[in-house]
Amino acid sequence: MSDNEKLVLALPKGRILKEAAPLLVKAGIEAESAFSDPDSRQLRFSTNHPGLDIIRVRSFDAATFVAFGAAQIGIAGNDVLMEFDFPEIYAPVDLDIGHCRLAVAEPADLAGEDNPARWSHIRIATKYPEITRRHFAARGVQAECIKLNGAMELAPSLGLCHRIVDLVDSGRTLRENGLVEVEHIANVTSRLIVNRTALKTRATTINAWIDRFREVARAA
Amino acid sequence: MNDNEHKGLLPAGLGDMLPPEAALEASVIEQLMARLAANGYDRVKPPLVEFEESLLTGAGAQMASQTFRLMDPVSQRMLGVRSDMTLQIARIAASRLRDVGRPLRLSYAGQVLRVKGSQLRPERQFAQIGAELIGSDSVEADVEAVLLSALALRSLGIETLSVDLNLPTLLAAVGSGAGVPDAKFPKLHDALERKDEAGVRALLGKDHAPAMELFVALLRMVGPAEAVVAKIAGLDLPPAARVEAKRLADVVKRLRNADAGLKLTVDPVEYRGFEYHTGVSFTLFALGVRGELGRGGRYVTRDGEAATGFTLYMDTILQAVKAPAAKRRLLLPANTAIAERQRLQKEGFVTVTALDDVEDIKSEARRVGCSHALIGGAVVALSQ
Numbered sequence A: 001m002s003d004n005e006k007l008v009l010a011l012p013k014g015r016i017l018k019e020a021a022p023l024l025v026k027a028g029i030e031a032e033s034a035f036s037d038p039d040s041r042q043l044r045f046s047t048n049h050p051g052l053d054i055i056r057v058r059s060f061d062a063a064t065f066v067a068f069g070a071a072q073i074g075i076a077g078n079d080v081l082m083e084f085d086f087p088e089i090y091a092p093v094d095l096d097i098g099h100c101r102l103a104v105a106e107p108a109d110l111a112g113e114d115n116p117a118r119w120s121h122i123r124i125a126t127k128y129p130e131i132t133r134r135h136f137a138a139r140g141v142q143a144e145c146i147k148l149n150g151a152m153e154l155a156p157s158l159g160l161c162h163r164i165v166d167l168v169d170s171g172r173t174l175r176e177n178g179l180v181e182v183e184h185i186a187n188v189t190s191r192l193i194v195n196r197t198a199l200k201t202r203a204t205t206i207n208a209w210i211d212r213f214r215e216v217a218r219a220a
Numbered sequence B: 001m002n003d004n005e006h007k008g009l010l011p012a013g014l015g016d017m018l019p020p021e022a023a024l025e026a027s028v029i030e031q032l033m034a035r036l037a038a039n040g041y042d043r044v045k046p047p048l049v050e051f052e053e054s055l056l057t058g059a060g061a062q063m064a065s066q067t068f069r070l071m072d073p074v075s076q077r078m079l080g081v082r083s084d085m086t087l088q089i090a091r092i093a094a095s096r097l098r099d100v101g102r103p104l105r106l107s108y109a110g111q112v113l114r115v116k117g118s119q120l121r122p123e124r125q126f127a128q129i130g131a132e133l134i135g136s137d138s139v140e141a142d143v144e145a146v147l148l149s150a151l152a153l154r155s156l157g158i159e160t161l162s163v164d165l166n167l168p169t170l171l172a173a174v175g176s177g178a179g180v181p182d183a184k185f186p187k188l189h190d191a192l193e194r195k196d197e198a199g200v201r202a203l204l205g206k207d208h209a210p211a212m213e214l215f216v217a218l219l220r221m222v223g224p225a226e227a228v229v230a231k232i233a234g235l236d237l238p239p240a241a242r243v244e245a246k247r248l249a250d251v252v253k254r255l256r257n258a259d260a261g262l263k264l265t266v267d268p269v270e271y272r273g274f275e276y277h278t279g280v281s282f283t284l285f286a287l288g289v290r291g292e293l294g295r296g297g298r299y300v301t302r303d304g305e306a307a308t309g310f311t312l313y314m315d316t317i318l319q320a321v322k323a324p325a326a327k328r329r330l331l332l333p334a335n336t337a338i339a340e341r342q343r344l345q346k347e348g349f350v351t352v353t354a355l356d357d358v359e360d361i362k363s364e365a366r367r368v369g370c371s372h373a374l375i376g377g378a379v380v381a382l383s384q
Helices: A015-026 A059-067 A078-084 A108-113 A129-137 A172-176 A196-201 A203-219 B021-038 B052-056 B058-066 B086-094 B139-154 B168-177 B182-193 B197-204 B209-219 B225-233 B239-258 B314-320 B338-346 B361-367
Strands: A007-012 A044-046 A052-057 A073-077 A089-094 A100-107 A121-126 A142-147 A163-168 A179-188 A190-195 B049-051 B069-071 B078-081 B104-113 B125-134 B161-166 B264-266 B281-286 B294-300 B306-313 B329-332 B350-353 B372-375 B378-381
Touching: A007 A015, A007 A059, A007 A203, A015 A073, A015 A190, A015 A203, A052 A059, A059 A073, A059 A078, A059 A089, A059 A190, A073 A078, A078 A089, A078 A129, A078 A179, A078 A190, A089 A196, A089 A203, A089 B197, A100 A108, A108 A179, A121 A129, A129 A142, A129 A163, A129 A179, A163 A179, A172 A179, A190 A196, A190 A203, A196 A203, A196 B161, A196 B281, B021 B104, B021 B125, B021 B139, B021 B314, B049 B052, B052 B058, B052 B078, B052 B086, B058 B086, B086 B104, B086 B125, B086 B306, B125 B139, B125 B314, B139 B161, B139 B239, B139 B281, B139 B294, B139 B306, B161 B239, B168 B182, B168 B209, B168 B239, B182 B197, B182 B209, B197 B209, B225 B239, B225 B264, B239 B264, B281 B306, B306 B314, B329 B338, B329 B361, B338 B350, B361 B372
Parallel strands: A007 A052, A007 A073, A121 A142, A121 A163, B161 B264, B329 B350, B329 B372
Antiparallel strands: A044 A052, A073 A190, A089 A190, A100 A163, A100 A179, B049 B078, B069 B078, B104 B125, B125 B306, B161 B281, B281 B294, B294 B306, B372 B378
């Protein structure tokens, strides 16, 4: 049971982790040295807090670990939260990092002549089939989603489909692939997320971490 | 084409319960029902299947998408398989037990079937156990429902039980008191349900700043009950919301007086699953158990009677219950007298009688999973 008592913080690899690192330091969390070693194969890391461990997983998985209570707290973008819509996740703090937006993009030449009002069905390549389906269903369009895990921007030029739904940061990748952003779906930032049961059964400990991250995010 | 070649494959969310879990579930249900009976709750047993419209009207409408339907060849009407038992109990109270004096205390245990499992509860069939206290609007009734559910679960040895008190009516009272239009409520509930502070701010920020400040304050409040109740009392709530908050404070105070050791938290913005609740509600958790052990709260029956109660879910409870140590199992030679068997059973052995004469009774005992064998009239423990 003692290992169960430990809190696990699930962090997403990659872009968000880079931005989250300074926040962790300000929140007083220092991971063991293997955590910042890119060659390390370790997956779970201890911290300067004996009651807190860190795991490093893919961004979609951070939410899954927290939803199932395998990790009690974590960081996830609200794109991931919107896609899964887990009822067991609370997202109490907007960390104000990982800013980007979720948008529909299509080839520039198509954008000129297209009339979205006439659509009844469209095919879209995306990492976010649920968000995409919901977004288009809300205006009466049926979206057939082709699930891709990366390099979405290739899909239109190779004829896989005409349109994509993807995260857009500066818009450079889109431009370089001859795509333009035609519709904005949602703004994305990273959130501190918390497992529902963990918050209810260990309210004092978890609230202390929530408050700490809230202050760090506000000060940043 | 049917590629279901393997006869062991079952539909998603359905499973065979094997030894020892099947016996454990039965004994846990029996213990819980005994605890409810000892507190004056009489057991009722509604049928598995009912007419669709009686199952799904009023508060039942929210279960419509979770209910399996069948066509009844006899009445030529549509039937529904129950996906929740609470409404059946309310129906019994309003019909056949209409003339019984109030308050009416009823308990039930039975299996329910759901169209879809959730990610956290993939089971589509599981057992529900519950108690309903019908015909009283008093604070004492709220307190009784919470205490009884906690008492029943702790009698199973679930020491880390934690009761989260909720007040689903508070949100509407705060919202309409502060002038938030009804159209914003669904999105507001979604944001509050996720404790998505940024979402609440974005939704109410421009036009409803005072309401936004109240909701953000409430959203941050989850924690130990007394502390949260004091914080709520410090807010500048609309009058209707203050009445709700006062009721919650009363319940917390009386619960604490009745049971000083009970772990109580309050989360004033919890709403999902409480859409039809009309007062103090609660959710039961335990450390290390995924999901809720049960939930309950105040509602109004179809006939307008005030009622409260709770439902416990066996799939999660079994995660929290330790299996009792296995009984000693004793292999008896074939033709052991009945009286001898009964004597040994009284001593606490489970007896298994060999059907044929065996040469090496010790190895036979091991083969059939016995810990002991009767050899020459004496009980011999087998080394593992």
